[in-house]
Every structure is written in C-alpha cells, then in structure tokens.
Amino acid sequence: MEQKFSFAQIDVFTAVPYKGNPLAVxxxxxxxxxxxxxxxxxxxxxxxxxxxxxxxxxxxDYRVRIFTPTTELPFAGHPTLGACHAWLAAGGTPQGTEIVQQCEIGLIRIRRKDERLAFAAPPTTLEEIDHATRAQVAASLRVDPTAILAIQRVSQKPGWIAALFASRAQVLALQPDFAAMGPLKVGAVAPSPEGETDFEVRGFVPDLGIGEDPVTGSLNAGLARWLIGTGRAPSHYTAAQGTAMGRAGRIYLEQEGTDFWVGGDCVTCITGDVVI
Known part of the structure; x- marks a missing residue:
C-alpha cells in the first residue's frame, strides 16, 4: 500500500544552493x-x-539508513551532515550538547559550530597499497605511475584509496577510465596554494552506480587523517571538491586531539511529500 512521507532535498558541503552534493532525505x-x-x-x-x-x-537522537542507486552504505559523510540538517529542520532536538546519529557503522557524533555542522570521523586504519593496486590506480586515472607522489588506503569502509598529486591542475585534468578502475574507490588530491582552499579533491566511485561523486565526506575524513598525520597538511585546513563538475564544494577539516572533524554547510533546496 502506498504511503506519503515528508521529503527534503539538501545540498551538502556548500552555502550556495545547487553547488554542492545533493542528498534526498x-x-x-x-x-x-x-x-x-x-x-x-x-x-x-x-x-x-x-x-x-x-x-x-x-x-x-535519530537513526539513518543510507543508499546509493545500487547498494546500502554503512556510513557516508555527506548523508550524515544532510540527514542531520533535515532532522534539525524538522524540529529535532538533541539529548546533549552534541547530536548523535545512529547508522549501520555505529554512533556518529555531530556538532554545530557557527551554524555549520561537522561530524567526528569514525576510526579507521591507514594501509599501504601493494604494487599491483598502485598500477591499477594509475591506469584507471590514465596517468604515469610516477605522477602519483604517494598513495594510501585511507578508509576500510567504504574503502577509499587516495592518490596524491603535485598540483591542482593535474587533479582537475584527470579523465578516468572507469572500466579499468573496476571496484576501486579512488580519491585524487593535491595542494592548491593558488586557489581559495588548501587542497583540491576528486572522488571516483563507478561501482556505486555513479562515476564521480561531487563532494565526499568519507573520503575527506580519510584524507585528513593521512595528510595531517604525515605533516602534509596543518591541523586545520579547507578542501575544494566538485570543481571539475561545475560545483563549489567546501569541506572544513580539523583535528582536535584524537578526533578528526569533517564540516560543511547545508542548504535545503526542495521540501514536500513523496508517495512510496
């Protein structure tokens, strides 16, 4: 039997409507x-x-289930901020000073700071990449392996592999071969001293039913652990993502003690009802 549900579409990691990563809630x-x-x-x-x-x-305070067009995810960054934004907009009141989201991976802490939401990234282990996987990443990004300055698995779930490049221009010029990428989830990052932000990021996830993700919280969470942990980034920095897609995503990364906070603005673009 069909039922009516309250619906919102939130643009996440942007203060400018239609320039971030949309989320249906x-x-x-x-x-x-x-x-x-x-x-x-x-x-x-x-x-x-x-x-x-x-x-x-x-x-x-609430529970969320997150789905791509083809599969359920135990956790993802932009749905965490977008779902929290929608929950608060609907009158949700947290039990404590922080908001606590329940999802398949467990409990996620979220805080409000200057009207911007940020989540504490779930713990993960950084892993070295074997030679064969490194070669596959290079082939899938259509670059010479020597163009990748460093490479690291930066999360187990959803399993991001991050490749570091020398320049923002290299990252923006990437034209991936998604067939060669296969099931890999590949993030590309480079310092961006000439830009408005500290780093430029792109995230490719063809096995999830999309080619390139406009702005990716889980990838940036893993990148923060790697970049800050290896001294490649300061304890506070800002990343841009979505530039190659005509978006203007902004992610605010911050390490406080053992916590890595991933923040961004959210904008409600559509509200109404859906019949399912």
Missing amino acids: VRGADALSTEQMVAFANWTNLSETAFLLQPTSIAA
Whole structure:
C-alpha cells in the first residue's frame, strides 16, 4: 500500500544552493522495507539517499539508513551532515550538547559550530597499497605511475584509496577510465596554494552506480587523517571538491586531539511529500 512521507532535498558541503552534493532525505521512514528504500534510492539517481528512522540505541537522537542507486552504505559523510540538517529542520532536538546519529557503522557524533555542522570521523586504519593496486590506480586515472607522489588506503569502509598529486591542475585534468578502475574507490588530491582552499579533491566511485561523486565526506575524513598525520597538511585546513563538475564544494577539516572533524554547510533546496 502506498504511503506519503515528508521529503527534503539538501545540498551538502556548500552555502550556495545547487553547488554542492545533493542528498534526498525521507523522514519518518520506519514503515518502509529495505526493498522500498532501494527502489526509491535507485529512482532518485543521486549519489546517496537517506532515510530517517527512530533510533534503536538510547544514546542516539535519530537513526539513518543510507543508499546509493545500487547498494546500502554503512556510513557516508555527506548523508550524515544532510540527514542531520533535515532532522534539525524538522524540529529535532538533541539529548546533549552534541547530536548523535545512529547508522549501520555505529554512533556518529555531530556538532554545530557557527551554524555549520561537522561530524567526528569514525576510526579507521591507514594501509599501504601493494604494487599491483598502485598500477591499477594509475591506469584507471590514465596517468604515469610516477605522477602519483604517494598513495594510501585511507578508509576500510567504504574503502577509499587516495592518490596524491603535485598540483591542482593535474587533479582537475584527470579523465578516468572507469572500466579499468573496476571496484576501486579512488580519491585524487593535491595542494592548491593558488586557489581559495588548501587542497583540491576528486572522488571516483563507478561501482556505486555513479562515476564521480561531487563532494565526499568519507573520503575527506580519510584524507585528513593521512595528510595531517604525515605533516602534509596543518591541523586545520579547507578542501575544494566538485570543481571539475561545475560545483563549489567546501569541506572544513580539523583535528582536535584524537578526533578528526569533517564540516560543511547545508542548504535545503526542495521540501514536500513523496508517495512510496
């Protein structure tokens, strides 16, 4: 039986509508089955669609399930900020000073600072990349392997591999071969001293039903751990992403103690009801 649900489309990691990464949010989605969520996420054809539900953990303020057009994700960055923005806009009130989101990976802490949301990145382990994977990354990015200054796996879930380049121009010029990339999730990053931000980032995820992600919280979280941890970035920096797609994504990264905070602005672009 069809039901009506409250709906919003949020532009995440931007203060300028239609210049970030859009997220579809369905509120009060507890009555929906997994199959209905999958079908709706496939229909929106956005990089992610989030469904807000009642939490099952007493420590959480709300629960969210996150879907790409083809699969469910245990965690993702821009849906975390966008879902929180939608929850607050609908009148959500946190139990404590921080907002606590429950998702498949566990509990995620979110804070508001100067009206900007930021999440504490889930813990992860950085891993070295073997020679064969490095060669596959270079081939999939259509670059000589020597153009990649350093490479690292920066997250286990969703499994980002990050390649460091010398210049912003190199990153923006990339024209990936998605067939060669296969199931890999590849992020490209370079310092951007001549730009408005400190780093330029691109994220490629062909196996999730999209080629390039406009702005990616989970990738930038892993990059922050790597870049700050190796002294390639200061403890506070800003990254741009989406430039090659005509977007103006801005991600604000900050290390405080053992926490890595990933922040960005959110803008509500569409509100209404959907029938599912």
